[in-house]
Amino acid sequence: MKTLYLVRHAKSSRDDSAVPDRQRPLETRGERDAATMGRRLLQRHGKPDLIVSSPALRALATAKLLAEGLDYKLKRLVVDDRLYAAAMETLIAVIEEIDDKLESVMLVGHNPGVTDLAHYFSSDISHMPTCAVAVLAFDVKTWFAVGRGKPARVDFDAPKQSAG
Secondary structure (H helix, E strand, O other), X not given: OEEEXXXXXXXXXXXXXXXXXXXXXXXXXXXXXXXXXXHHHHHHHOOOOEXXXXXXXXXXXXXXXXXXXXXXXXXXXXXOHHHOOOOHHHHHHHHHOOOXXXXXXXXXXXXXXXXXXXXXXXXXXXXXXXXXXXXXXXOOOOHHHXXXXXXXEEEEEOOOOOOO
C-alpha cells in the first residue's frame, strides 16, 4: 500500500503586488489553517514518511506548519523545484520517482496542478481550496504504479470542513 497526501498550499497574501510570486507569504488565516490541518492529519492518518514541498515561500511555510502539527522533523522536509507551479504531468513524474521503501509521501504544491491531479485520481474531487488535503491510498507496491493507477481509498479534508 502506498499513500499519497496531495496538499494545496495555505491561504497566501496578495497585499503587495511588488512581491515576486515565489516570495508571497502566508496570511494569518493560512498559518492557522496549516497548523490545524497538520494536527487533524496526524489524528486521522498518522504522519507521512516524507514531506516534499515546492520552493515557493507560501508552500514551504505550509509544509513546515503541517510538519509541526504532524510531529515530523523539519530537517527531513525536502524541497523540490519541480513542484513550483507544476502541471499534473510533472507531479506524476515526481511521484513515479519516489523511493519504493517509503510507504507514505506528502506533496505540497499549487493549483491548478494539485487540483488537476486530485481530480485525475478521484472524480469526486473537483476543487482543492487552500490548505486542502487529498489522502489517496493505492494498493500497489511501487510509486511508479501510483502514477498509472486509481486509489483504493480516497479521503478529502479542507480547513472549512468539520473537524469531526
